[in-house]
Amino acid sequence: MKKFILVCFSLIALSFAVKAESIKKSIRLMAKKNHVAMTYQDAKKALFYTVENIDGIVCSVYTEGQCQKRSHKPINKTLKKKPRGFRLNIEHTWPQSKGAKELPANSDMHHLFVTSKESNSKRANLPFCDVASIFWELGGSFQGIDMSSQDCFEPRDEHKGNVARAMFYFSIRYEMPLDADQEEVLRQWHTFDPVDQREFDRNVLIRHFQGNLNPFIERPELVEQVQNF
Template sequence: MRVGPRHAHVLGSGGVLRTINGGHGRRLTAHRAPARNSWRTSTTIGAYLGRCRSNFGEPTHARPLDRRHRPPPGHRPGPPAEPRRASTPAPAPRPAQGGGDVFETPAPGKPPRFEGLTDKALIQALHDAAAKHKDLGYNQARKIIFTELDNHEGKVKCVYTGRELRTDKIPNASDMNTEHTWPQSKGATGAAKSDLHHLFPTDSKANSQRSSYPFGEVQKVKWSSPSGAKLGTDAEGRTVFEPPPEHKGNVARAMFYFSTVYGKAIPAAEEAALKKWNVQDQVDAAELTRNGAIEKYQGNRNPFVDDATLAQRIADF
């Protein structure tokens, strides 16, 4: 056999190590070691043969010549094991938004809030969840509105006309005052008088125009503001007040809240307009932020802000 200039080594019988040098046939004989060191000789020769095999392109990871490590007949090696990868920890659950209370908006796939409840049963459940709160007192409520809750960068904006007033205290009532979305003359007394969920800053003249008229859609205008607020009569000839488009949904949800918490009925015609506005002017980030801020002051939230669809499950407030 001709293998070129390299040396090949084979182990003959009797422990003879033969060296073939490129076909010259030279032979070297290694004497066997004493029996007590035979395991060293076997291991050394096996390692030496492994290095020799690498010269011929054969694998070099063969074990030393040891019968104990030979695979059984018919054994087929399996695929090489994949390297172990460091396990990636599962991401921590994200905190819920909206304060983490019972009115938190459910995630997709979760059952709707107050599942299965409608009409009077739903009203009762909402009342039980939202009615308990701190009575701030009217003076404290107004102070919060004009200096913190609705004061943004030193200015307070009228929700009916859009007029802004720079202030850091409760302003003169002839300039800007506090609108009771549910009028005092119709039941906003006691703790309800200072409930922030239906109180908003308003221009005094616009507030006077609203008076205690019900909300509705004006057909014949008697008074109006460039913002879109109107006073006039509806299709049935009733005198109604219509807030500007960007505040219609806020008014509707404040009215639903008041009716639910304080047990006051909303007239059918007014309720129809409010439900329409609740859909048209949906909850925005500012309204959600205000809802959360009020919770810090008086300890409860408006559930109709957290989930405006609740109103659709109540046929008659």
């Protein structure tokens, strides 16, 4: 009898595992559909001059208030002046050193965002978390350690959901697992900062350039259907 019960539990567990993997596969197909890899330079231009450009202004997603004027048409390099003070660059939300170094992942705009050079440097390749002890702070974002004394980075509240959905997308699209601690935090952020119109519109703009959508922005409820990323 005990052996029979053990077999039954094993079959049930296997059934759940198969179903969970099937859900991931379905979402992965959605994420990959019509995706055309761009060069990193083309993706960067698209972000600065269209995707992140609102009425000629581009802002850092990590540090509120750090914005610069950017012409929708790249100007001649000989006439281009270096901006004073802070500088903007492109952040790989999923770090290059942890799986986003090669194409198409390196140029996939669904996890690329404009940030200030300083905040990008402070984030580096650190995991995301709710910072408990702050070592650096600017514009609503923090770098420090969590309750387990792990070095980590916390974006400002208005970007937390965006980070979560970008990380979920990358994890599923490129079959890169998230560690349990970070996944727990990202799930909380996904709920705390739901998809707004700007994020939805950004998703559509990216499809115009690289052909695909982030399913977790188009259908946020899909997050709850994934047992673990």
